[in-house]
Amino acid sequence: MTKAKIIGLGSYYPKKVLTNFDLEKMVETSDEWIRTRTGVEERRIAADDEFSSDMGTNAAKEALKDANLNGSDIDFILVATLTPDYIFPSTACLIQENIKANNAAALDIQAACSGYVYALTLAKSLVEAKTYKNVLIVATEKLSSIVDYKDRSTAILFGDAATACVVSLDGKGLEIKSTFLAASGKEADLLILPAGGSKLPASIQTVKEKKHYIQMKGKEVYKHAVRRMKEAIEICLKDANLTEKEISWLIPHQANERIIDAIAKRFEHLESDKVFKEVVHKFGNTSASSVGLALDILKKENRIKPKEKILLTVFGAGFTWGACILENN
Ligand code: ACO
Numbered sequence: 001m002t003k004a005k006i007i008g009l010g011s012y013y014p015k016k017v018l019t020n021f022d023l024e025k026m027v028e029t030s031d032e033w034i035r036t037r038t039g040v041e042e043r044r045i046a047a048d049d050e051f052s053s054d055m056g057t058n059a060a061k062e063a064l065k066d067a068n069l070n071g072s073d074i075d076f077i078l079v080a081t082l083t084p085d086y087i088f089p090s091t092a093c094l095i096q097e098n099i100k101a102n103n104a105a106a107l108d109i110q111a112a113c114s115g116y117v118y119a120l121t122l123a124k125s126l127v128e129a130k131t132y133k134n135v136l137i138v139a140t141e142k143l144s145s146i147v148d149y150k151d152r153s154t155a156i157l158f159g160d161a162a163t164a165c166v167v168s169l170d171g172k173g174l175e176i177k178s179t180f181l182a183a184s185g186k187e188a189d190l191l192i193l194p195a196g197g198s199k200l201p202a203s204i205q206t207v208k209e210k211k212h213y214i215q216m217k218g219k220e221v222y223k224h225a226v227r228r229m230k231e232a233i234e235i236c237l238k239d240a241n242l243t244e245k246e247i248s249w250l251i252p253h254q255a256n257e258r259i260i261d262a263i264a265k266r267f268e269h270l271e272s273d274k275v276f277k278e279v280v281h282k283f284g285n286t287s288a289s290s291v292g293l294a295l296d297i298l299k300k301e302n303r304i305k306p307k308e309k310i311l312l313t314v315f316g317a318g319f320t321w322g323a324c325i326l327e328n329n
Contacts, residue, residue: 010062039257043159080115113316
């Protein structure tokens with residue numbers, strides 16, 4: 001059976017750079033602390049009048065160009081975001097209009113930082129079942145809109161960016177060989193934006209209590225992230241009938257360099273030169289966009305050789321997690 005592939009990639013980063021030295025002036029922290037605990041050097045911050053749909057539109061246009069397609073060739077749009085422009089309408093509908101994808105159905109998915117791999121899995125199913133032909137995936141995050149820049153435990157971690165790809169049966173590209181997804185709602189409270197939904201609608205009280213900002217139990221999230229991404233890698237390798245030796249690039253969720261190193265250390269053959277970390281250094285944690293940005297950098301810089309296999313693994317609020325193996329064909 002012909003397998004789904006990624007036939008075009010694109011990304012967008014806002015211009016404004018927020019360095020660790022800038023953060024030193026905002027909260028009690030230091031460049032040294034941030035680098036050693038997280039690996040983050042700087043992150044991008046969207047302009048006041050630049051939203052998730054705008055960044056996602058820019059990334060989508062670049063991915064369409066890379067795939068040699070127009071908006072009208074797309075028949076399904078999946079947008080992974082935890083920072084949509086609105087609760088409704090969906091950001092997917094806003095992007096559909098911006099790129100004139102008039103023949104496309106449009107849907108947002110909310111799997112937090114795991115959104116890109118969740119979307120790849122759905123897109124693979126849609127195109128391999130021949131329900132849809134060309135699926136556009138966009139991951140876009142304006143995390144600066146939900147970060148409390150007075151809370152040093154979260155302010156240092158997150159950044160804004162968007163990435164996109166086109167998944168299709170036609171053309172050449174990165175074949176989606178296998179994917180694995182999982183979730184556990186038991187830990188929902190460990191990483192949460194408490195207000196703004198139907199449980200705690202926006203009120204003067206919720207604003208006073210800062211309940212519209214990310215709240216995270218960092219240490220617990222860290223432990224679950226390492227354990228779950230390691231498991232996901234093992235399951236996905238087994239499913240694809242591959243060994244870790246056959247993987248040329250490991251792209252873990254770019255949340256924290258220490259989490260990435262802790263995962264890689266649990267495998268004998270995933271040496272450091274195979275483990276991608278550049279996005280966490282330069283962009284911080286961009287949630288759903290994270291692994292797609294990394295993939296786009298590797299592809300654009302021609303660092304993926306023919307037939308090489310890439311393993312993406314993700315973890316996010318929910319908790320949600322997963323993995324995906326791609327082959328450069
Ligand atoms: N600057 C300086 N000191 C700080 C800072 C800061 N920015 N933040 C915390 N500290 C202090 C704490 O107050 C604490 O001080 P104390 O010992 O006097 O109490 C000390 O540093 C250690 O704090 P910890 O929270 O124990 O630090 P830890 O080593 O756990 O690092 C971190 C914190 C970086 C948040 C880490 O727990 C982590 O990365 N967790 C995972 C976070 C993550 O990846 N989340 C996202 C995954 S899912 C998704 O992307 C949505």
